[in-house]
Amino acid sequence: MWFFSLNSRPSQNSSNRTSEEGRDNVTRLSEKREKILEGALRVFLAQGYSASMDAIAAEAGVAKQTVYSHFKDKNSLFAALIDRLLDHFVSAGLTADLLALDARSFVRKIAQITLSRMDDWEYVSLLRLIIGESGRFPELSELYVAHMVKPGIEKLAAYLRANQQVRFSDPEATARIIHGALINFVILQEVMHGKHAMPMSRERLINSIVDMVLFAGEQGKQSS
Amino acid sequence: MWFFSLNSRPSQNSSNRTSEEGRDNVTRLSEKREKILEGALRVFLAQGYSASMDAIAAEAGVAKQTVYSHFKDKNSLFAALIDRLLDHFVSAGLTADLLALDARSFVRKIAQITLSRMDDWEYVSLLRLIIGESGRFPELSELYVAHMVKPGIEKLAAYLRANQQVRFSDPEATARIIHGALINFVILQEVMHGKHAMPMSRERLINSIVDMVLFAGEQGKQSS
DNA sequence: AGACGGTCATACTTACCAGTCTAGCATGGG
DNA sequence: CCCATGCTAGACTGGTAAGTATGACCGTCT
Numbered sequence A, B: 001m002w003f004f005s006l007n008s009r010p011s012q013n014s015s016n017r018t019s020e021e022g023r024d025n026v027t028r029l030s031e032k033r034e035k036i037l038e039g040a041l042r043v044f045l046a047q048g049y050s051a052s053m054d055a056i057a058a059e060a061g062v063a064k065q066t067v068y069s070h071f072k073d074k075n076s077l078f079a080a081l082i083d084r085l086l087d088h089f090v091s092a093g094l095t096a097d098l099l100a101l102d103a104r105s106f107v108r109k110i111a112q113i114t115l116s117r118m119d120d121w122e123y124v125s126l127l128r129l130i131i132g133e134s135g136r137f138p139e140l141s142e143l144y145v146a147h148m149v150k151p152g153i154e155k156l157a158a159y160l161r162a163n164q165q166v167r168f169s170d171p172e173a174t175a176r177i178i179h180g181a182l183i184n185f186v187i188l189q190e191v192m193h194g195k196h197a198m199p200m201s202r203e204r205l206i207n208s209i210v211d212m213v214l215f216a217g218e219q220g221k222q223s224s
Numbered sequence C: 001a002g003a004c005g006g007t008c009a010t011a012c013t014t015a016c017c018a019g020t021c022t023a024g025c026a027t028g029g030g
Numbered sequence D: 001c002c003c004a005t006g007c008t009a010g011a012c013t014g015g016t017a018a019g020t021a022t023g024a025c026c027g028t029c030t
Helices: A020-047 A053-060 A064-070 A074-091 A096-100 A103-119 A121-132 A138-162 A171-191 A202-217 B020-047 B053-060 B064-070 B074-091 B096-100 B103-119 B121-132 B138-162 B171-191 B202-217
Strands: none
Touching: A020 A053, A020 A064, A020 A074, A020 A121, A053 A064, A074 A121, A074 A138, A096 A103, A103 A121, A103 A138, A103 A171, A103 A202, A121 A138, A121 A171, A121 B121, A138 A171, A138 B171, A171 A202, A171 B138, A171 B171, A171 B202, A202 B171, A202 B202, B020 B053, B020 B064, B020 B074, B020 B121, B053 B064, B074 B121, B074 B138, B096 B103, B103 B121, B103 B138, B103 B171, B103 B202, B121 B138, B121 B171, B138 B171, B171 B202
């Protein structure tokens, strides 16, 4: 039905910004576009795809016509926003310096980073939105999987596989278990509002994950 | 805003079915109600809460007025349906005979049961619906957590805690890890359509979970 | 000054949807 | 036979939303 870009990055519009001197003009153009995207972000994340274009325009402090002059229709705006959000959260992935850590610290750090997103209203709402719309907009969740989940799990698996201290019999599956335990904690506690019904501290979960993974990895070794 | 029942179980309607001889009448009443609920099930699960009452009536093969004669409004119908669905899936929980199994078989069995629901379109759609509407209808996800997740995790934790063969340092957290790894697998593969982008067999995940949990549990013991 | 382009407010068109209303049809019980 | 009850089809009301159209405003470039 429709299509998400990502990868195809026209930066702003396909308009010709050859000379840097057109800055004044282009800047103002981008400013509106930016305001629209920020308004759309708040409204879409709060109300889901059913949010009205009037509400978005109002939230952005912009006339509805302006929204339609920057984005073809609702789908385009939505797609542009999701692209942007995925881009944003993808950049906050695991960096090179983590790879130098020992296995125990590495897993702990990954877990802490993943769970720290629980506090990010935008992340929690994005998760809810993507899962919720995954029926109507499969491309959306596929994009999420391809750009956020798959790379994350693969990097984690690659680390586990390459690690010399500990031998993992199935690094890919182990990576999925770690990722699943963490993301599901976010979904359960924040997305599904389970933190009151079944509270648990992040540290407690992290400690258990670290212990479990490390013990499992030591199956062939003798270590205290 | 509105309210889900569950617990208040009027079985069918609160109507008096004292004598089995009123069957003819009541049966026909229930038949319509049943048809409506089945239609609503298909349409709500496929399209989300935004599905139209006309579509539901059409799918149920029933006049719209009939829908409104059995259910006050859209919310009531939706609530009744969710109650019904939660009821249905809750009953398929872990039974007593599982508790007799040794730890390894127990965890494996739990995992198999949980993952077997991946094939159930209704379950996958319900998961998507509940998460997706958890912003607009927090009661919905809280009900899900209270009636399906919490009991499941608590039973699992209770088994782990009581188990004599293996010592778990934190059974509750361990139960959450197992549950998270499993449910997240369902969400990733089926709800978010990730099975093509990142395929993995259930058996492989189950084996890793079982190994991981059992090794972790053996930390204080010497067993092959 | 005049043309242009982006923006704004507002109104409009078209479509959909929740919930109601009406009038007719079928059946079963008195 | 008649009436009550549940059902049906379809029209209707009121409200909301996507997307378009209009006309006015304003800074910039020529």
